[in-house]
Each structure stands twice: as structure tokens, then as C-alpha cells.
Amino acid sequence: MRTLIIQLPPGLPSPTGAYPHALVPADGADRPLALQWAAASLLPAADRQTETVALVPAVALSWHRVDLPPGLHKQPARLQAALQGLLEDRLLDEPGQLHLALQPGWKDTPRPWVAVCDRAWLTAHLQAL
Numbered sequence: 001m002r003t004l005i006i007q008l009p010p011g012l013p014s015p016t017g018a019y020p021h022a023l024v025p026a027d028g029a030d031r032p033l034a035l036q037w038a039a040a041s042l043l044p045a046a047d048r049q050t051e052t053v054a055l056v057p058a059v060a061l062s063w064h065r066v067d068l069p070p071g072l073h074k075q076p077a078r079l080q081a082a083l084q085g086l087l088e089d090r091l092l093d094e095p096g097q098l099h100l101a102l103q104p105g106w107k108d109t110p111r112p113w114v115a116v117c118d119r120a121w122l123t124a125h126l127q128a129l
Contacts, residue, residue, distance in 0.1 A: 001026055001049055001050070001051055002023060002024060002025055002026040002049060002050050002051070003023070003024040003050070003051045003052075003053060004021060004022075004023055004024075004043070004044055004046055004050050004051070004052045004053070005021060005022045005023075005024065005033075005053045005055065006019050006020075006021045006043065006052065006053070006054050006055065006129065007019065007020040007021065007054075007055045007057070008054055008055060008056055008057065008060070008122075008125045009057070009125075010057050010059050010060055012121060012124050012125075013040065013124050013125050013128035015039075016039075017039065017040075018037040018038055018039055019037065019038060019039070019040060019043060019129075020035055020036070020037050021035070021036055021037075021038065021043060021044070022034060022035050022036065023044055026049065040128045040129050043129070054125070054126070054129070056115075056117055056122070060117050060118070060121065061115050061116065061117050062091075062115075062116045062117075063113055063114070063115055063116070064087055064090055064113070064114045064116060065111045065112070065113055065114075066083065066086045066087065066111065066112060066114055067086070067110075067111055068082065068086075068106075068112065069082060073106075073107040079102075080100065083095075083100045083102070083114060084096065084100070087100070087114065087116070091116065093118070097118065097119055097120065098116050098117065098118060098119055099116070099117050099118070099119045099122050100114055100115075100116055101114065101115045101116075102114055103115070
């Protein structure tokens, strides 16, 4: 399976904006990746044999450690509300305006990390792509 890696720029998408990207071949050959730039409409096509990864720039993220209540992993419907409540006092924006993502393997971590970014910014880029 090949992988398309796209770097999201810090600003909002625009018709003249370009996304840096690289295509990792499926053959697993050990060769340097060619970084290219293209407008969203001109990016390589992603089909069922292509995994697409969007990289969020560090300036668009904030990271927070949280102490999750026990048993929360058994109640996925309450997870987002619990995260918003735990982080409310630490965030500059309203939690409902932000995208919150727990680290992989969070269920096995006593104090997992939560990555936070602006939901409107992320949604705008995903829609452009």
C-alpha cells in the first residue's frame, strides 16, 4: 500500500495555496522521498490502495496531559464531554471550538496526552482536500 503524506499549512486554505506532500511507494524501496507542492485539486489521487496522512504543524497544536476517570474507555459516548470538562480551564478557546485527539493506546496509559487544535481550521483543510 502506498502512502500519501500531506503537510497542512498553518493558515486557512486558499484557492492559490499549495500543500507540500510526498508519495511513499508501495514497494517499500529505500530511496529519498521527493517533496512536491500542489494545490489541493492537483494532489495525487488517493484510492483504496493509498493511505493518506495529514500532518498538523506544531504551531497549530497544543498538548495536555489528563487524568481520565476510571472506566471511561468503556463509555465512548462520554469521552468527548469528559475531555472537554477536564481541559476547559487550560484552553484559551471554548472546548467546543476545538478538535481533541487522544494519543494512541490511551486506554493503557494512566495519564494520556491530548492533542488540541482549532476545529474550524482543521475542517477547512480537510474539506479543501
